Amino acid sequence: MAENVEVSIPASARGCKLRCVNCGKEFEQAEQDFRCVNCGELLEVFYPLRETGNPRIAEGLQATWLERRKSFHALDQSGVWRFREMLPGMQDWKNAITLREGNTPIFELPHCAKNAGVKRLLAKHQGMNPTGSFKDTGMTTAISVAVEEKFRWVACASTGNTSASMAAYAAQAGLRSLVLIPEGKISWGKLSQALDYGALTCQLRTDFDGCLQLLRKVILRLPVYLLNSVNPFRLEGQKTAAFELLEQLGWSVPDHIVVPGGNLGNSSAIGKALLEMQELGLISRLPKVSVIQAMGANPLVRTIRENGGKSLVTMQPDTMATAIRIGNPASWRKALKVLQVTGGTVEEVSEAEIALAKAEIGSDGVGCEPASAVTLAGLKKMVARKFVAPDESVVLILTGHVLKDPEYTLKFHRGDLFTGTVYEGDVKMFDGHRREPLILDADPDAVVRALEQAEKADGR
Ligand code: F0G
Numbered sequence: 001m002a003e004n005v006e007v008s009i010p011a012s013a014r015g016c017k018l019r020c021v022n023c024g025k026e027f028e029q030a031e032q033d034f035r036c037v038n039c040g041e042l043l044e045v046f047y048p049l050r051e052t053g054n055p056r057i058a059e060g061l062q063a064t065w066l067e068r069r070k071s072f073h074a075l076d077q078s079g080v081w082r083f084r085e086m087l088p089g090m091q092d093w094k095n096a097i098t099l100r101e102g103n104t105p106i107f108e109l110p111h112c113a114k115n116a117g118v119k120r121l122l123a124k125h126q127g128m129n130p131t132g133s134f135k136d137t138g139m140t141t142a143i144s145v146a147v148e149e150k151f152r153w154v155a156c157a158s159t160g161n162t163s164a165s166m167a168a169y170a171a172q173a174g175l176r177s178l179v180l181i182p183e184g185k186i187s188w189g190k191l192s193q194a195l196d197y198g199a200l201t202c203q204l205r206t207d208f209d210g211c212l213q214l215l216r217k218v219i220l221r222l223p224v225y226l227l228n229s230v231n232p233f234r235l236e237g238q239k240t241a242a243f244e245l246l247e248q249l250g251w252s253v254p255d256h257i258v259v260p261g262g263n264l265g266n267s268s269a270i271g272k273a274l275l276e277m278q279e280l281g282l283i284s285r286l287p288k289v290s291v292i293q294a295m296g297a298n299p300l301v302r303t304i305r306e307n308g309g310k311s312l313v314t315m316q317p318d319t320m321a322t323a324i325r326i327g328n329p330a331s332w333r334k335a336l337k338v339l340q341v342t343g344g345t346v347e348e349v350s351e352a353e354i355a356l357a358k359a360e361i362g363s364d365g366v367g368c369e370p371a372s373a374v375t376l377a378g379l380k381k382m383v384a385r386k387f388v389a390p391d392e393s394v395v396l397i398l399t400g401h402v403l404k405d406p407e408y409t410l411k412f413h414r415g416d417l418f419t420g421t422v423y424e425g426d427v428k429m430f431d432g433h434r435r436e437p438l439i440l441d442a443d444p445d446a447v448v449r450a451l452e453q454a455e456k457a458d459g460r
Contacts, residue, residue, distance in 0.1 A: 005223050007032040009149055011045065014088035018043040018232060021333050032219050034230045042331060044272070045088060045232045050280075058281040061085055065247060079103035080137050080240045086276065087141055087236050096144045097173040101136040102240055104128045106248050109364045109396070112357075112376055117383040118390050122254075123361070123375075124245050127368055127401035131193060134241060134266060134399045135165035141237030142227055143169040151225040152176060155218070157211035158228075159262065159323045160190030161400055166227045167197035178224065180204055180211040185322050187369075187405035207317065208263075209328040229265025230330050238266060242273035245395060246283060254287045255392035258375040258382075260399055261291035261300055261346070262324035264335035270397070271338025287395075290344040290387075291335060292378030294319035294371075298348045299327055300335060309336045320408065320417070321354055323371035323400060345387055349377035352426035355412050359433040362409075367402030413437070 011018045012028040019026050022041035034043055051057055065083060068076035075081040075093060079102020090096050106124050113121035126134030143166070146154050154170050155178035156162050163179040170177035179194050183203040194201050204211050212228060219226050229235060246253070257274075259267045270289060277283045293301050297317035306313050317327035329335070339346065349357075357380075358373035375396040382388040402409065411417040413434050418424050440446040 004220055005032070007223055009034075009145065009225075011088065013091060014145070015049065016045045016047050016088045019046050021337070030232070032223075032226060033216055034226060034232060042230055042334065043232050044334065045236050052279040053281050055281050061280070062247070062251065062282065065243075074098055074100070077103075078140065079244055080140050080237050083240045083243045086239065086243060086273075088145070088233060090144060091148055095147045096140070097147060097169055098140050099130040099136065099168065099172060101129050101140050102244060104241070104244070106245070106395070107364070107366045109361065109366060109376075111364050112360050115360055116376060116379045118379070118388065118392065118394055121379075121394055121396065123366060123368075123396045123398045124241065124248075125366065125368070125398045126241060127372065127398055127404070129165075131161075131165045131168045132189075132401035132404055133161035133165060133369075134238065134397070135161045136169070137241055138229065138234035138236070138238035138265075138269070139165045139169045139227070142231050142234035143173055143175070145233045146175060146225040146227075147173050149225070151223065153178060153222070153224040154227050155215060155224045156180070156227040157208060157215045158186075158190075159208050159325055160186035161323055161404070162228065163199065163201070164190050164193035164197070167194045167199035170199070171197045176200065178202070178218075180215050182207045182211055182325075185325060187322060188407060189404045208326050209314075209317075212328075212330070228330065229263055229268075235265055235269040235272065235331075238269035239273035239276070241397070242270045243277065246277060249395075251283060253283050253285055254395045256344075256382075256388055256394045257287045257289045257397065258379055258394065259289060259291055259397045260324055260371050260374045261293045261335065262297070262326045262329065262371065264291070264300060264329040264331040266397070266399065267291045267338055268331045268334035271335070271342060275341065286342045288344040289338050289342040290347065290378065290382065291339065292347045292349060292374040294321050294324055294354060294374060295348045295350050297321075297325050297327060299329055300332055301346045301348045303332060303336070304339075304346055309340075319354075320351055321370035321374065322405070323369060324374070345382065347378035347381050349374050349381065350426070351418070351421075351423045352429050353377040353380075355408075355417055356429055356433060358409070359412060359430070361398070362402065363433075366398070368398040369400035369402060369404040370408050372396075372398040372400050 020036035129136035315327040357376035
């Protein structure tokens with residue numbers, strides 16, 4: 001059996017430093033578990049040499065980022081590396097591993113807006129990344145560090161999307177990847193991606209939190225590079241979604257950004273980006289960032305409700321939105337700070353509310369995986385309690401592609417999503433939203449009749 005290994009990952013060589021989010025201690029380099037050696041909490045990247053509050057620099061950056069959109073250079077074509085002034089640098093830019101991530105679209109959700117009670121609703125679809133989720137934006141920056149530090153193996157615990165993304169970037173970089181996933185609790189789409197991209201995939205008889213705890217022990221014994229969102233280099237890449245969003249909005253700040261919450265890395269990254277943009281003078285005010293969790297996996301909601309955010313309330317998670325089936329979120333302190341600084345809130349939504357919201361997002365021709373749909377379900381509640389006013393501007397962050405979990409979608413439309421579960425009574429809420437496939441004879445009359453019946457039924 002392998003003995004303990006000591007690995008250090010330098011930050012200072014990349015023009016940045018690391019700081020503990022709890023005790024504030026600063027570091028030039030990270031240990032392999034990316035935790036503070038003083039208090040064990042998470043680290044964040046900061047840039048001591050960055051000049052802030054200079055309008056000429058802010059305008060120059062905006063112009064540079066726009067100019068790069070015309071370039072055919074790989075790093076400029078990446079919607080992450082296009083913002084490289086905001087990221088840890090590379091010792092050699094040739095080491096940057098990119099699958100041309102980022103560059104994700106913003107969609108209008110007109111029917112969802114009506115259903116939620118707001119005049120206009122936008123969705124930034126991070127599921128339009130190369131492996132179908134927002135994870136790619138962080139994977140590109142973090143894997144590139146692994147390449148420069150000459151790791152042979154990278155690893156993550158995952159509810160599915162991180163593993164798909166990591167496996168793809170590792171394959172592109174020529175690295176080996178180790179995936180730990182909870183057995184039976186991830187969608188087939190995500191599992192199949194990890195296999196196709198060549199990861200050593202282990203399904204463990206535990207949940208995500210169990211996988212992550214176990215992986216923390218493994219990385220202390222083998223020189224394996226950890227790619228969960230505790231890796232601060234990953235969150236730096238994920239930050240760029242917010243830069244890109246603001247650029248797409250012409251640097252005009254929306255009133256609200258709504259994010260799903262699982263391990264809470266994404267909300268932390270988006271919040272960090274907004275604060276950096278404000279410091280630089282790229283924006284003059286902050287949007288409220290709100291985090292939505294499934295009722296069965298709501299540790300952040302409970303932490304705020306039960307002790308005002310003083311200490312994390314962990315739980316045994318359960319939700320069909322398997323991507324966010326997490327009861328012990330690593331980045332809870334970072335996310336809490338984002339809520340506090342931006343004035344955002346938390347909301348929890350039921351399984352039926354998630355399923356309905358997902359179908360509504362589908363009805364706008366956009367679609368997403370279940371975990372992403374918590375944003376719309378949460379928005380409805382925030383409007384109902386007047387945290388969001390009808391004329392305020394709102395952007396939902398959709399985190400995963402609709403094809404990530406087709407089994408969920410099919411079950412919903414066939415009417416058996418909740419069969420045999422405690423939610424069985426809630427399916428009435430789905431009336432008028434289910435679109436069951438029809439099985440007909442191969443006869444044009446049958447198809448014409450079906451069309452006529454559909455026309456009569458929906459009265460459009
Ligand atoms: N949405 C999707 C589609 C996800 O895959 C995840 C997390 C989240 C939201 C929550 O983001 O953890 O940053 O708060 N998926 C991780 C994974 C945990 O392993 O793929 P978070």
